[in-house]
Amino acid sequence: MGSAKRAEAPDRGAGGGRAAGSLPGRLYGGLPPRQGPPGFDARLLELGDELRREGVAIGTSELLDAFGALGEVSWTDQRAFREALAATLAKSQEDRRVFEALFERFFFRAVERERVEKGLAERRFSEDGDPEAIDFDSLREVVRAALRAGSDGEMRDLARLSIAALGRQGEGSGVIGVDIQRIRRSLGLRGGGSTEPPEGEADRDTVPTEGLREFERHLRRELERDSVERTRSLPPARPLRELDRALPSAPLQDLAAVHRVAARLKRRLATQGHETRGRRRAEVVDVRRTVRASLETGGVPLRLRHRPRRPRRPELYLLCDVSTSVTSASVFFLSVLHALHDAFGKLRSFVFVERISEVTDLFARERSFAAVSRAIASDAGVADVSGYTDYGRVWLEFLAEVVDDLDPRSTVIVLGDARTNGREPHAAAFGRVAERAGRTFWINPEPKLYWNYGDSVMRAYEPFCDGVYECWSTRQLEAFVNALTDARSGPA
Amino acid sequence: MTVPISSAEAMAARLGEVGYLAGDSAALVTYLATRLGKPVLVEGPAGVGKTELAKALARATERRLVRLQCYEGLDEAKALYEWNYRKQLLRIQTEAPDAGWERVHDDIFGEEFLLSRPLLEAISTPEPVVLLIDEIDKTDQEFEAMLLEVLSDFQVSIPELGVVEARSHPLVLLTSNNSRELTEALKRRCLYLWLDYPDAERELEIVRLHAPEISETTARRLIEVVHMVRALDLKKPPSIAESIDWARALLLLGAEELDAGVFERTLSIIVKHRTDLDLVAERVGVKLAPGGIREARRSA
Numbered sequence: 001m002g003s004a005k006r007a008e009a010p011d012r013g014a015g016g017g018r019a020a021g022s023l024p025g026r027l028y029g030g031l032p033p034r035q036g037p038p039g040f041d042a043r044l045l046e047l048g049d050e051l052r053r054e055g056v057a058i059g060t061s062e063l064l065d066a067f068g069a070l071g072e073v074s075w076t077d078q079r080a081f082r083e084a085l086a087a088t089l090a091k092s093q094e095d096r097r098v099f100e101a102l103f104e105r106f107f108f109r110a111v112e113r114e115r116v117e118k119g120l121a122e123r124r125f126s127e128d129g130d131p132e133a134i135d136f137d138s139l140r141e142v143v144r145a146a147l148r149a150g151s152d153g154e155m156r157d158l159a160r161l162s163i164a165a166l167g168r169q170g171e172g173s174g175v176i177g178v179d180i181q182r183i184r185r186s187l188g189l190r191g192g193g194s195t196e197p198p199e200g201e202a203d204r205d206t207v208p209t210e211g212l213r214e215f216e217r218h219l220r221r222e223l224e225r226d227s228v229e230r231t232r233s234l235p236p237a238r239p240l241r242e243l244d245r246a247l248p249s250a251p252l253q254d255l256a257a258v259h260r261v262a263a264r265l266k267r268r269l270a271t272q273g274h275e276t277r278g279r280r281r282a283e284v285v286d287v288r289r290t291v292r293a294s295l296e297t298g299g300v301p302l303r304l305r306h307r308p309r310r311p312r313r314p315e316l317y318l319l320c321d322v323s324t325s326v327t328s329a330s331v332f333f334l335s336v337l338h339a340l341h342d343a344f345g346k347l348r349s350f351v352f353v354e355r356i357s358e359v360t361d362l363f364a365r366e367r368s369f370a371a372v373s374r375a376i377a378s379d380a381g382v383a384d385v386s387g388y389t390d391y392g393r394v395w396l397e398f399l400a401e402v403v404d405d406l407d408p409r410s411t412v413i414v415l416g417d418a419r420t421n422g423r424e425p426h427a428a429a430f431g432r433v434a435e436r437a438g439r440t441f442w443i444n445p446e447p448k449l450y451w452n453y454g455d456s457v458m459r460a461y462e463p464f465c466d467g468v469y470e471c472w473s474t475r476q477l478e479a480f481v482n483a484l485t486d487a488r489s490g491p492a
Numbered sequence: 493m494t495v496p497i498s499s500a501e502a503m504a505a506r507l508g509e510v511g512y513l514a515g516d517s518a519a520l521v522t523y524l525a526t527r528l529g530k531p532v533l534v535e536g537p538a539g540v541g542k543t544e545l546a547k548a549l550a551r552a553t554e555r556r557l558v559r560l561q562c563y564e565g566l567d568e569a570k571a572l573y574e575w576n577y578r579k580q581l582l583r584i585q586t587e588a589p590d591a592g593w594e595r596v597h598d599d600i601f602g603e604e605f606l607l608s609r610p611l612l613e614a615i616s617t618p619e620p621v622v623l624l625i626d627e628i629d630k631t632d633q634e635f636e637a638m639l640l641e642v643l644s645d646f647q648v649s650i651p652e653l654g655v656v657e658a659r660s661h662p663l664v665l666l667t668s669n670n671s672r673e674l675t676e677a678l679k680r681r682c683l684y685l686w687l688d689y690p691d692a693e694r695e696l697e698i699v700r701l702h703a704p705e706i707s708e709t710t711a712r713r714l715i716e717v718v719h720m721v722r723a724l725d726l727k728k729p730p731s732i733a734e735s736i737d738w739a740r741a742l743l744l745l746g747a748e749e750l751d752a753g754v755f756e757r758t759l760s761i762i763v764k765h766r767t768d769l770d771l772v773a774e775r776v777g778v779k780l781a782p783g784g785i786r787e788a789r790r791s792a
Contacts, residue, residue, distance in 0.1 A: 061680055065530065072527045080500060080520055087521045091679040093686055296577040
């Protein structure tokens with residue numbers, strides 16, 4: 001990233017902005033960004049760049065708006081400053097989440113960099129006194145009181161004091177997370193309490209979870225600050241997205257993840273297909289609307305009205321492996337698709353390990369992710385004895401029981417790692433299933449690299465599928481669902 | 493127009509005066525909108541007061557509210573302008589036989605034959621208005637594209653007439669229930685405001701503002717219950733409007749105490765789905781058992 005590129009961006013926008021003429025002139029003319037790296041303007045452009053790297057669509061006009069908005073708020077109020085930037089830069093809730101995470105990190109780093117460059121150092125608590133002199137018990141009490149009151153400034157000071165008192169012996173462990181937990185334990189802080197003053201002995205030890213999280217955040221910041229000061233360098237900035245976008249790998253992952261992905265997909269699906277739904281591009285004439293429109297022209301049908309084209313609503317048959325290696329990915333996938341059931345004509349789900357069993361009703365009944373996982377785990381029909389997946393047997397059973405319902409409109413989706421534990425894969429049986437269905441997809445929660453290694457027999461099934469996808473992050477899941485509902489892809 | 497609003501705090505105060513308790517971000521973003529002349533895109537779950545914000549803003553700035561309710565199939569004839577065909581036909585028929593083509597043509601495509609719809613009306617009135625484009629996510633993308641000209645340049649191009657420029661600068665609010673992704677082009681022209689359910693304290697204030705006769709303790713319990721219900725995974729969580737309705741219903745019933753019995757009888761005011769009803773009765777109803785929630789919470 002050259003700084004020259006950043007500096008020229010706003011010029012381009014000011015020259016070519018089509019809205020410049022009609023909006024209040026001072027907005028676009030009055031705040032020319034300074035050239036070159038120092039100063040706040042360059043920082044804001046860097047923030048924009050960093051947001052772009054995280055996938056937030058930020059154009060020059062957004063940055064100009066941000067400059068305009070910052071002219072209207074007081075910079076001493078951090079919240080107003082942040083809200084003003086968020087309103088102009090982050091244009092969806094998803095973006096807002098990224099913005100929040102990044103804002104915090106970016107300005108922390110910007111300040112720290114400045115500090116390293118200028119060689120400034122803060123006076124440490126441990127330098128103006130012996131750390132032993134701090135009274136732990138009273139510190140503990142004060143921290144608890146502050147956590148209940150939820151005062152931000154106080155918490156920051158106390159975080160620094162706690163680090164001075166507890167964290168600095170031997171310069172910490174080097175891993176910030178470990179240091180935080182050690183300090184928390186030394187102070188005897190436990191979450192789950194309420195904000196009201198303690199009433200009984202039992203309440204005394206707990207503090208509000210919200211406050212505790214806030215306090216840990218302060219601890220983290222202060223520890224990072226110390227580490228920057230010690231090493232005179234900034235820790236590398238990791239991309240945010242990959243971290244919180246992986247599919248759940250542990251069982252009973254949070255419901256929020258299901259909701260987030262489902263909500264995002266729902267919006268995507270609702271948007272999708274609009275380009276083929278425009279009234280002009282449809283072929284079928286809508287007689288009623290044409291006659292109605294003709295009234296305007298004295299009964300002469302001058303303009304034809306067309307029936308809008310509806311997006312494809314595939315009928316889905318989901319077959320999910322729920323053996324221990326892939327169970328959470330399967331349940332997650334099932335939950336997401338069931339949350340989206342309006343987008344599909346019909347949706348039937350099956351789970352299997354050694355044998356297959358239908359769980360469509362379960363999803364209709366239970367809406368909590370945790371309850372579904374529990375019910376599937378305890379469902380006696382699927383696991384049988386060994387608990388090892390037997391793909392071959394599953395195809396034979398599916399052929400016997402369900403295959404008559406399949407027709408060319410149906411789509412079969414298999415989620416599994418194709419690890420047969422050395423048993424017969426019965427690829428021919430799978431081939432017959434694929435033949436009956438209009439489309440067959442296989443999604444594999446393992447990275448492509450591991451396919452066909454060991455007992456994985458992806459190769460045997462692949463020729464029968466219309467598509468095989470690796471799917472271990474929510475982004476890949478999105479891409480898959482988009483492909484699934486795309487009106488123009490695949491055989492009809 | 494009275495004194496112009498000079499800060500986000502002043503905006504919050506003014507909105508408060510007209511009966512809308514705005515959160516920090518809502519006050520700030522609407523204030524920025526008045527200063528920067530940008531439309532605001534307001535998103536959030538149903539019933540958090542998105543439309544209400546526009547109405548309150550109109551009252552607070554003493555402007556008229558022009559509202560365009562969006563729905564699937566809304567087109568420019570209903571949103572922007574339409575030619576009054578019947579009047580044009582009449583005009584042609586009453587025309588003397590020797591009148592030239594040019595004259596008739598100029599006549600029938602004049603402003604006299606133009607029916608202005610909300611968007612055109614909003615920019616062509618001499619005094620500024622608040623324009624509310626409600627539930628923009630219900631329309632299709634073509635409609636969004638058509639809005640772009642109005643929203644960024646505040647003008648409307650009518651092929652037969654030319655460009656109608658704004659005589660005043662409307663304050664524009666677009667609301668969306670988040671049911672589909674809006675186009676980048678539209679978002680780019682707007683400031684973004686996410687309205688969420690308010691925290692307990694603010695919702696309490698809102699309820700007490702709209703149902704002032706309700707006692708402090710009952711209102712507080714009511715809000716606690718509503719928040720508990722919202723925490724469940726429901727098809728349709730209760731909105732602020734429903735909390736207010738519930739408070740009013742309790743007043744009408746003369747209920748002093750929000751116990752299990754009252755809760756069961758009035759539950760349908762805040763929960764509107766068969767399956768949700770069962771879930772709420774099962775999870776929240778039991779906590780309300782005879783002694784009320786406070787007891788139940790302590791023992792939990």
